[in-house]
Amino acid sequence: MRIAQPNNDHYYHKRKDINPMSVLESTEHRLLKRQLKKHLPANFLNEEALNDFVSSVDQAYKEFDLDIKRTENILEQSSRELFIANKELKQIAEDKTIEAKTIAKRLQVVADSISDVIFQLDDKGQFVYLNSAWEQIIGKNISETYNTPFANYICEKDIDRFSAQLLAAYEENKPFVAETYKITNRSGSIRYIKLNASLIDISDNSTKAISGSFSDITQAYLAQREKERLAFVVEKANNMVLVTDIDGKLEWANPAVEKITGYKIGEAMGKKPSDFLQGEKSDPETIEFMAQKLANKESFSCEIINYTKSGREYWIELSVDPIFLDDGTHNGFVAIENEITE
Numbered sequence: 001m002r003i004a005q006p007n008n009d010h011y012y013h014k015r016k017d018i019n020p021m022s023v024l025e026s027t028e029h030r031l032l033k034r035q036l037k038k039h040l041p042a043n044f045l046n047e048e049a050l051n052d053f054v055s056s057v058d059q060a061y062k063e064f065d066l067d068i069k070r071t072e073n074i075l076e077q078s079s080r081e082l083f084i085a086n087k088e089l090k091q092i093a094e095d096k097t098i099e100a101k102t103i104a105k106r107l108q109v110v111a112d113s114i115s116d117v118i119f120q121l122d123d124k125g126q127f128v129y130l131n132s133a134w135e136q137i138i139g140k141n142i143s144e145t146y147n148t149p150f151a152n153y154i155c156e157k158d159i160d161r162f163s164a165q166l167l168a169a170y171e172e173n174k175p176f177v178a179e180t181y182k183i184t185n186r187s188g189s190i191r192y193i194k195l196n197a198s199l200i201d202i203s204d205n206s207t208k209a210i211s212g213s214f215s216d217i218t219q220a221y222l223a224q225r226e227k228e229r230l231a232f233v234v235e236k237a238n239n240m241v242l243v244t245d246i247d248g249k250l251e252w253a254n255p256a257v258e259k260i261t262g263y264k265i266g267e268a269m270g271k272k273p274s275d276f277l278q279g280e281k282s283d284p285e286t287i288e289f290m291a292q293k294l295a296n297k298e299s300f301s302c303e304i305i306n307y308t309k310s311g312r313e314y315w316i317e318l319s320v321d322p323i324f325l326d327d328g329t330h331n332g333f334v335a336i337e338n339e340i341t342e
Helices: 008-014 022-026 030-039 042-046 048-113 133-138 156-172 218-236 255-261 273-277 284-295
Strands: 117-121 127-130 179-184 190-202 207-216 240-244 250-253 300-307 313-324 330-339
Touching: 117 133, 133 190, 156 179, 156 190, 156 207, 190 218, 240 255, 284 300, 284 313
Parallel strands: none
Antiparallel strands: 117 127, 117 207, 179 190, 190 207, 240 250, 240 330, 300 313, 313 330
16 A cells, blocks of 8 residues: 655644654664665654654664674674684694604604614505615615515525415414525625514504514524534534533533543533543643643643543543633633544
8 A cells, every 4th residue: 555645844834743853863773764764754754653663673673783793792702712722723733743743753763773674564565664774784775665575585495485474474364483584685695584573454454464573683694504514513523522611511512522432421511521531640740731721711732641431541632722702701611632542
């Protein structure tokens, strides 16, 4: 329904008691004032009912504005709290990242200070981690080694044994037996290593990997092999070889001792050879000479009469040398005796 707009002057003269601007003046909301001035004639604003209506609307607007301001304050406060929380979380993340990097660096320093090679293989048997000992022993850069099979470095003679252990670890979760393997370094030289490794699970337990270490035992291995060869030669020798402790008590003897003296090595062990081999015709001066040299930890050679278990006398030519460890500690004596009776 269209409302007829009365003549402003006529309406004004009829209602002189009402201020035409009272409605607008009592309206506090600026948006509402603009809308009233734009859409309603000034004389129409003097209606009392309209004044009440406008006041109600104005109050509603004010309450709405208050709600908006409260909401804005809440949002602003939440935004500040979220900003602060985000900043704190970011700082925590940065601190944890720095802490993780610091721990990783420390662990890497520790790993690189170890003389043994520490390694990890993926489920294909390829290197995914190595410490710096790898470069020292093998002579190949770590970056060049990643994603290459460990089996490439195992000598052909040992490759089947190594592959079998690797397969057993992956398929049956069996730990590597600490065994010696021959490997080749970058220059092609042979190195001997003692390997220890075991299967580990990565992340979701669906990915398998081998972690372990090996030490370079080349010097010790070759020294042991040399000892074994020497022991073999000594055991086959016709000359008697005796090893005593620092007090001259027997610790080791080759089979020739049993053959010549008639004493079993077991019954002679822990005794001084002079106590059961020397007898009535053993020269006292030679015995004194030997005792003095042993006391002074000096090498010497001499000839003397000894006696077998059955009482047969025989002449021997012996050479005795003291044994010293690498640090100079006296560790005993070794004697080589040759029967010269004939």
